[in-house]
Amino acid sequence: MSALRDKVENFLYKEARLMDENRYLEWAGLYADECLYWIPCNEEDYDPAKHVSMLYADNNLLKSHALRLNEGKAFAQQPKSRMRRIVSNIEIDGDEGDEEIGVFANFTVTEIRKHEQRVHSGRSEYKLVSENGSFRIKYKKINLVSIDEAQDNVTFLL
């Protein structure tokens, strides 16, 4: 296994763990100051200036959502979801030493809230920038399998 793959995997696993444990403020800290976080809606590719997204956020909006979820008054997350993610099928587009690398990874979240278990899956596309031996996320796009479905409650972040 290459050193780069090692580093990428460690980074993605850490991101997953922070989300699993509802540590959204720390999670938001993984994002670059200039970043884009995008969950498309209805279909995977369109112009987000002309079509609604499930979330289309810069760093400020991500932090705002993180703070809202953290505050304990976001009732759709009261009680909070208990979650664990599996991140897999990792593909890396780039080489050690590149300033920016592309990463693709599938994920499955098993979630239990109020005694009901649900599964959410998708594929994430990242652009990671090197910083102090690790990365920050410059771009993350999450293509959900349930991209066009009516959802009961998906208030946590992905």
Add this chain to the structure above:
Amino acid sequence: MATGNGRLIDYDALVREDAVHGDVYLRQDIFDEEMKRIYQRGWVYIGHQSEIPDPGDFKRSWLGLQPVIFSRDKAGKYHVLFNRCTHRAASICQEDWGNTTGFRCEYHGWLFRTDGELAAVPYADAYGDNFDKSRLNLRRPPRVDEYRGFVFASMSETGLSLTEHISGPAREQIDYFCDLSPEGEILVQCGATKLAYDGNWKLQMENTIDGYHPNFTHQSFFSSIERITGSKPGIFKGDSLSEVRDLGMGHTNIDTRAYNRADPAVKARLDMMQQTSWGKKYYDDLVEAHGKERAEDVLTVGGTHMNIFPNLCVLGQQVRTIRPISPDRTEVFLRPSLLKGAPDEINTMRIRQYEAFYSPHGGGIHDDVEMFNRVSEGLRCTIDPWLIFQRGLHRETVDEDGVRIGQCTDETSQRGQWRHWKTVMQEEINL
């Protein structure tokens, strides 16, 4: 009294002026009767014309539980067609939306045009010489009509016209929404976010025009706003100038006109918008289209926040459709809209503003859904089955159009819905 599944349902005992019985959200026989009286006989929202702009465009929709196709034929005329092959009932349109030259039933190959005409029957000679294909076109509701692109259908050949159903005060609200466009047209063309919950469809109807809940259900959203602007909006406080209104026929709205006209923050936002080239263009085009006074009022009021009974909500940037599935299961489709002729910057801003609260990962809508689920759980307690809709009953006023008005945290709007619901459920008609 009216019959439901052979059993008498006493609606007087279920809906009082100031309270409703929990059974109206739970009972299957009441739901069944709602589907017949409200979702067949009455006017039901199907879709907006702009969703199927081009010949051959179609989308799936529902008339209560019944699947329909909202389609545009090759001549450009729109149709509401039942999604059912006239041969042996298989649904003929599987995609939620798209463009096509016709609908083929894949069971036995019957082919229908986009206007519903039966175009071809395989091996038709087996039906004999008297087979009249023209009698087997796709079925359609007897009445279809529209207001400003909002298309409605009714399964009743007689009854109030759509203009009578959506009377002046309700049309005025839709006009506020559409007149935000310099061309007077909204475009429902930028997708839909969708939600579902284990609860009755009327919970969403009540919630959309509930001016009492935002400061509580959505306190985390308002905290987010406070972190950015330094203050919480006062629009939904108990002393706000905002109102709730019963527009008649079950249509209702939260009327923020008085609040917005008096709020210096609204004026400041509009002034700020005009500092940009696109904002200035939008303002100038609106003035050109509507005149200065109307344009400024439309911008200040900022659209509407209303329900058209039973399944259409028009609010903020969006057109929302309620889809009842069973007494305790409902889907809601929320479609942000664009303003035809407005600068791209304005329309993109509308989408982003919509997402901030209403998208599945946004800051508001799922807190509502959580409350629907909590109400549905609480409804199972039978010791006190009444839900209280008494707020502001003593201080309601009625204007010259017959519109009942309450302060925005009052339950005047829900009372209006329930009054109409009861009237429809008690109507002397043959089902």
